[in-house]
Amino acid sequence: xxxxxxxxxxxxxxxxxxxxxxxxxxxxxxxxxxxxxxxxxxxxxxxxxxxxxxxxxxxxxxxxxxxxxxxxxxxxxxxxxxxxxxxxxxxxxxxxxxxxxxxxxxxxxxxxxxxxxxxxxxxxxxxx
Amino acid sequence: xxxxxxxxxxxxxxxxxxxxxxxxxxxxxxxxxxxxxxxxxxxxxxxxxxxxxxxxxxxxxxxxxxxxxxxxxxxxxxxxxxxxxxxxxxxxxxxxxxxxxxxxxxxxxxxxxxxxxxxxxxxxxxxxxxxxxxxxxxxxxxxxxxxxxxxxxxxxxxxxxxxxxxxxxxxxxxxxxxxxxxxxxxxxxxxxxxxxxxxxxxxxxxxxxxxxxxxxxxxxxxxxxxxxxxxxxxxxxxxxxxxxxxxxxxxxxxxxxxxxxxxxxxxxxxxxxxxxxxxxxxxxxxxxxxxxxxxxxxxxxxxxxxxxxxxxxxxxxxxxxxxxxxxxxxxxxxxxxxxxxxxxxxxxxxxxxxxxxxxxxxxxxxxxxxxxxxxxxxxxxxxxxxxxxxxxxxxxxxxxxxxxxxxxxxxxxxxxxxxxxxxxxx
Numbered sequence: 222x223x224x225x226x227x228x229x230x231x232x233x234x235x236x237x238x239x240x241x242x243x244x245x246x247x248x249x250x251x252x253x254x255x256x257x258x259x260x261x262x263x264x265x266x267x268x269x270x271x272x273x274x275x276x277x278x279x280x281x282x283x284x285x286x287x288x289x290x291x292x293x294x295x296x297x298x299x300x301x302x303x304x305x306x307x308x309x310x311x312x313x314x315x316x317x318x319x320x321x322x323x324x325x326x327x328x329x330x331x332x333x334x335x336x337x338x339x340x341x342x343x344x345x346x347x348x349x
Numbered sequence: 350x351x352x353x354x355x356x357x358x359x360x361x362x363x364x365x366x367x368x369x370x371x372x373x374x375x376x377x378x379x380x381x382x383x384x385x386x387x388x389x390x391x392x393x394x395x396x397x398x399x400x401x402x403x404x405x406x407x408x409x410x411x412x413x414x415x416x417x418x419x420x421x422x423x424x425x426x427x428x429x430x431x432x433x434x435x436x437x438x439x440x441x442x443x444x445x446x447x448x449x450x451x452x453x454x455x456x457x458x459x460x461x462x463x464x465x466x467x468x469x470x471x472x473x474x475x476x477x478x479x480x481x482x483x484x485x486x487x488x489x490x491x492x493x494x495x496x497x498x499x500x501x502x503x504x505x506x507x508x509x510x511x512x513x514x515x516x517x518x519x520x521x522x523x524x525x526x527x528x529x530x531x532x533x534x535x536x537x538x539x540x541x542x543x544x545x546x547x548x549x550x551x552x553x554x555x556x557x558x559x560x561x562x563x564x565x566x567x568x569x570x571x572x573x574x575x576x577x578x579x580x581x582x583x584x585x586x587x588x589x590x591x592x593x594x595x596x597x598x599x600x601x602x603x604x605x606x607x608x609x610x611x612x613x614x615x616x617x618x619x620x621x622x623x624x625x626x627x628x629x630x631x632x633x634x635x636x637x638x639x640x641x642x643x644x645x646x647x648x649x650x651x652x653x654x655x656x657x658x659x660x661x662x663x664x665x666x667x668x669x670x671x672x673x674x675x676x677x678x679x680x681x682x683x684x685x686x687x688x689x690x691x692x693x694x695x696x697x698x699x700x701x702x703x704x705x706x707x708x709x710x711x712x713x714x715x716x717x718x719x720x721x722x723x724x725x726x727x728x729x730x731x732x733x734x735x736x737x738x739x740x741x742x743x744x745x746x747x748x749x750x751x752x753x754x755x756x757x758x759x760x761x762x763x764x765x766x767x768x769x770x771x772x773x774x775x
Contacts, residue, residue, distance in 0.1 A: 247580055247581050247582075250580075254624065254625065257624075258624065279579075279710075279757070280577065280578075280579035280580065280628075280630075281579055281580045281581075283579065283628070283679075284579050284580070284625075284626050284627060284628065287626045287628070287682050288624060288625065288626055291624070291626060292624075308719075315630075315656060315657075315658055315706075316628075316630055316656035316678065316679040317655075317656040317676055317677050317678030317679060317686075317687060318656075318678065318679065320676075321678075321683065
């Protein structure tokens, strides 16, 4: 059995977009985990993980999605999953993460839904 | 000017080049001695000519030195075959001699020669048959190459291969042993309850991360759990071990199933966070004996789920359902994981089956499809009413039909309240 995963990343208007194609499992998960720290993610940005062409995602794959979320949270950014295949969506529901990951039907929809942090809106609480 | 310059260069260059070549030839001649005889005698390989009957007619010094014989001990006295070890002689008679007769030559045949001092010399022999004008064979000319280095290399290869086979076997045993230490040697005996469990190892190359246990708690109650750690290998085994012991300890501290899983979550979340997150999904249950209104024996079962596939409830009346625990979140990732609980009464004839998703994620007969939750529910419906032992045996058979389609470890744990003799008499 082959364990093939292709990872494409680009920078969209809202932040980095990584598209995973193939099987995300015990064998291929380290490949994506290794790539995550290299993503330039600024506060207020949105990390898009596009799963449109993901054919398999096991428990190790779930850890990759969680690592992506941890990365985004650490950078004061957000993470969204797009085009989640039915099977993956069922696993996410089983492990109770459907409330944790926001999803959009496509990467374009996710980028359209993103609100850029306005420069005038201070990151610090008002009144300072 | 230009013409003169060119001519001058030619005149100067010509004689110098010829002198150089003459000098080289002189050096070569001195070195080579130009003697075919010397080349034959002291060639870097052995030369041997034998008559058609095998008697040695001519042999070079190199081969004599290798074997430690004098020329007159061999020429005209011994046959080539007599220089071979017993095994080599058999090879020679059975393979080499017929090939020589049929093809007029052999190329690089490995044989073993026996030296005068009894030591063995592995060699590679190439022979051609020289025929007379009438086409009849006259003699056989052979070159003999020293194959000691090559034999040593082959021996080393073989040794390395045996070593690698042994290591693989050792790793397999180590994995199996490690796997066993992650499972209870025996499940606690609960009066009034039949229990059966099964662990299916998908691959002996890597330790899987499924686990289960059933153990006594204070005051006639029992705890049980079944779970699945993400990933495989040593890292998963370490997490499995930590999860098991933490569950046992947490249940002693506070046996409320939601509290047990919350404590496990806190421990794992401290241990594994950030770049390489790890988690497990688990169902923890608490068993307390409880008679119903009709004084029928049974148990109250409180189940808490942390992101685990729901348990199957196969009832005495033949119905089968999943016991939903919606919203329960996986354990170890989120600082405040949400745990959901459900309570059932397990009465006579009822069976509770916990499983890991190696079963439902197995590739079924149709290419590209997974067995799935719906198929398992249907399977359970056909099975109910059942017993712990029968349910586990049926799952085991089901896994067997998937064969190599089960690519993840699978654990099942079944609890059943046997029908009372009173009920059977009805």
